[in-house]
Structures are given as C-alpha cells and as structure tokens.
Amino acid sequence: MEKEHNLFLSILISLSRVEVLRDIILIGGWCPLVYREYFGNPVEISMQRTADLDILIPNPPLIHKEVDVSLILKALGFDRKVSLIDGYEKYVHPDLEVEFLTPERGRGREKPYAIEKLHINAQGLRYLDLIQSHVMKTSFRGISLNVPEPSAYVLHKFIVSGRRKESFKKEKDIETARQIGEYLLDREDQKKKMRKIYLGMPEKWKKDLMKIVKRTSEKIYAFLNSLED
Structure with missing residues (x-):
C-alpha cells in the first residue's frame, strides 16, 4: 500500500x-x-x-x-x-x-x-x-x-453499512466502526462526544444504527442503549 x-x-x-x-x-x-x-x-x-x-x-x-x-x-x-x-x-x-x-x-x-x-x-x-x-x-x-469527529465517523459507518449491497464492503465498514468505536469508549472525552452525537440523531437513524450495533458490538450497544434510559 x-x-x-x-x-x-x-x-x-x-x-x-x-x-x-x-x-x-x-x-x-x-x-x-x-x-x-x-x-x-x-x-x-x-x-x-x-x-x-x-x-x-x-x-x-x-x-x-x-x-x-x-x-x-x-x-x-x-x-x-x-x-x-x-x-x-x-x-x-x-x-x-x-x-x-x-x-x-x-x-x-x-x-x-x-x-x-x-x-x-x-x-x-x-x-x-x-x-x-x-x-x-x-x-x-x-x-x-x-x-x-471520530464518534460521528463511527456512527455513520454503522448506519451506511446497512445500505451496502456488497457483503465485503459491508463487513469492512462494520469492522472499522467496531474497532474505532470500542477504542473511543475507553477515552472519557470521546465517550462524551459519542453520547452527544448519538442523542442528537433523528430517531429513525438511531433505530437503523442500533439494529446493526446490537449484533456487531456488545460494548458499543451497551453504551448507546444506556443513553435511552
């Protein structure tokens, strides 16, 4: 490369x-x-x-x-x-x-x-x-x-992966988002940014996002799901 x-x-x-x-x-x-x-x-x-x-x-x-x-x-x-x-x-x-x-x-x-x-x-x-x-x-x-912003990049990657037709690109998007997203959650400043960005998203986008995150990252799903309580 x-x-x-x-x-x-x-x-x-x-x-x-x-x-x-x-x-x-x-x-x-x-x-x-x-x-x-x-x-x-x-x-x-x-x-x-x-x-x-x-x-x-x-x-x-x-x-x-x-x-x-x-x-x-x-x-x-x-x-x-x-x-x-x-x-x-x-x-x-x-x-x-x-x-x-x-x-x-x-x-x-x-x-x-x-x-x-x-x-x-x-x-x-x-x-x-x-x-x-x-x-x-x-x-x-x-x-x-x-x-x-890294958190916006991660959440966007998860959402658009659901619209991918090619399975290779779909899985690559998901893996990239999971990898970076889980890293961000170990940093308090980035965790706060992810919270703010997620809560500002339209409800439909949140639903589309959570369907994908639920089956791909237990760590990210648990964090985002806790924000809805």
Missing part, C-alpha cells in the same frame, strides 16, 4: 497548496490513518486503507477560492470518468480512485451537484449530514485538514 499512501499524501499536499483543504472534509476509508496519528498510533486502530478516496463537499458548498481541482488530479495522473447514465464522475488512477460526495437533501436528485468553484461535481448521499455537522480540524503528516 506504499504507492497508495504516497499518492494520498500527494493529493493532500496539492489541495493544501491551493487552499482547498480548508473547505472540504476527508471521509471514508482513509480517515482511520488520520485518527491513528491523532491518537498517538494506538494498536487498536488498524493501518488498513482502501483504494477509494472519498471527499465531502459541504452542502451548501462554502468554497472560498476558485480552483480547478480536476486539473490538479489530472496532473497527478488521474483520469476523469463520467457515467453516461447519471453523469456521476470519479477520478481514476491505477492506485487510487477519488470521488466527491455531498449531503443529499429533501427528495434528492438523480443527477450530481455541480461544485462550480472547484470545477467538479459531487454525488448526493443520505446520512452525510451526520458527518457535516460534526467536523474537527487536525493535522496529518504536518498537513492541516478536516475530518469527521
């Missing part, structure tokens, strides 16, 4: 130089690597990454500077691929794929959201408001960036 790791760093450095990282949020499978460094490299948080790099564009997009992100990715060796069916785009490299996502609102839409200042489009997905509402600024390898 060294090539993927180096490419990931190159993307962060390139987006940081043009002041884009301050306006976007790193989500998905590369966050555990950032959390691992943030918490001082605990063995409980896996080093495993993914070939997909997901970036969240807030909705509405609060972009301070116009930058052609597609050209930046092209310079790093990425090809832009656009679906002929729905217009969704991704940037493909032999070692990594980059997708831009944004919280879906209302009835949703069947086409991507144009992020004009960044010259890209983003796919709208449900539940991403949970992440957008709970973001922290941190540093990774000396690069300042935004990531979800």
